[in-house]
Amino acid sequence: MKLKIAVLPGDGIGPEITQQSVKVLKAVADRFDHHFQFEDALVGAAAIDLLNNPLPEATLELCKKSDAVLFGAIGHPRFDNNPDAKVRPEQGLLHLRKGLGLFANIRPVKAYDKLIEQSPLKADRIAGADMVIYRELTGGIYFGDKFTAEDGQSATDVCTYSVEEISRVAHLAFKAAEKRSRKLTLVDKANVLETSRLWRKTVTAIGKEYPDVALDFLFVDNAAMQMILNPTQFDVILTENMFGDILSDEASVIGGSIGLLASASVGNESAMFEPIHGSYPQATGKGIANPVASILSAAMLLEHFGLIEEAEAVKKAVELSIKLNVCTIDINKDNHYTTEKVGDFLEGLIS
């Protein structure tokens, strides 16, 4: 298979981890006789520094004409602590999601047997946890109007959802549930929010088309608690943009490290693959960042194009590396490997 892959390393640890997943993808291409063509582009703080634009036109163009985007991470503290900054790295990511129409963000979470000890949660609570979060990604309060009053005395963010926006991600989630344990939990705040009531109504109606999938509902506050109390109850979680952001980061504790969690963001025309962790600026260049989330995102890329055997090879390699403790410091405290060494090891297993 021929694939044109846009590589957007971004900020902080983005470049060093993305380098490892590109390496792994090249090994896959070699072994399985595919042709993957990679092209790098600027995004985030790196792009602001050079072009004063977190998503340069050329980058968006490249992504549009590529088959897939491999994304690193975005964000830098010098913007976070400046509420007046007009241009911010995160806008690059948000414009990219919107520009490519990536309406569904898919985040699998599972407890690796070997890592159960790493988790802050007790082993008996998380053993067997295996869920996937479908987060709506181009709507809600992220993309509604936002403004500050002229006198600077108040600010507003608007959250809007349409039936169409809810439906398209809901269908993907129901389809995923059909292939998994056939349970879908909608997380909302329907006792307070009008948008949540529209979600509940729309998803209930769509649920009729998937009679094999058991649908239930949880308020987001309760969901945040249940995620820790009893994570094995979840199979597919469907939720809106902001709640999905919060819950998926929270869910990362189940796996033992956020450095393991991959995600795919898909739309009708494009697909992007990125770790769920951020740019982790304090770790930049130290060789301590875990490349596995990015590498597993690359595996999701392979799956997305139907390269199932290839994706399995990557996932198996990751599992073996965890079993053998060939891991970065977040997982292997005593005798850790560098970012690059982990990448090399995985590359070697696949080649």
Added chain:
Amino acid sequence: MKLKIAVLPGDGIGPEITQQSVKVLKAVADRFDHHFQFEDALVGAAAIDLLNNPLPEATLELCKKSDAVLFGAIGHPRFDNNPDAKVRPEQGLLHLRKGLGLFANIRPVKAYDKLIEQSPLKADRIAGADMVIYRELTGGIYFGDKFTAEDGQSATDVCTYSVEEISRVAHLAFKAAEKRSRKLTLVDKANVLETSRLWRKTVTAIGKEYPDVALDFLFVDNAAMQMILNPTQFDVILTENMFGDILSDEASVIGGSIGLLASASVGNESAMFEPIHGSYPQATGKGIANPVASILSAAMLLEHFGLIEEAEAVKKAVELSIKLNVCTIDINKDNHYTTEKVGDFLEGLIS
């Protein structure tokens, strides 16, 4: 001291737990020679059933002329699963908060030594955790405009915050931090939301007035993760309404049971005390609900009026009951006491 206390038992387990805290408050009044006068009023689904109004005018009036409100719980599943219901129990609670001007919700969370085993979190992560969450309670997306388009194809919730709304709760949080470990963490999503940037700016400015308090910032997604990874890092958390709702329910796992968590909601003229758990309809009337959250809310009531010794007596009694395992089934699986028996025991300790 003379206190007029409005008692709003509400729905589900609300009445049975509130009965226990009234009992405890009466024991306190007897022992310390106070005069507490209690008056009941309707709220929530119970009020809808009788008067088609989740917050009858008479209830609000009673609360306004009382010194404090003791609140049970609110909500019923027959409304949750009906997105078209025009009248909902939760409106009663929200109108009450707004009507009484209760702009700050204060939720202390701590790990009881005896209960550390109960928590889904590993002991070494939570030992010593002791934080208090200051949640803004009468602003944000809870109280902004909300509407569905005429064609029913989209819905909107508006989130607005003013400098004034942010400031008044921020001052309370900083003052609390001064009396505690002098650390305040603002949780927001300033990399995406305009309101969050106003929070960050306003709180940073106010922080200058409290030079002894170390101020830091966390994005809400990261905070949801840190709450589990490393809860002892927190002292005072300050956040907006929706994020506070989610984070405080999540934080309840640290204590081992949500049935232990109390809250105070305060404004300039009124104060209300309520457990953070909900109406738990499945448990109604079974005698299994934990009354401790309500009883500790009563202790917060006593503290609020400067009755420190009295509040300590209640808290000591609760600690002893936990030590002796005189607890409901959420905590004492094998040999549990009923809601009423726990109340009786605490009443007995105080009398």
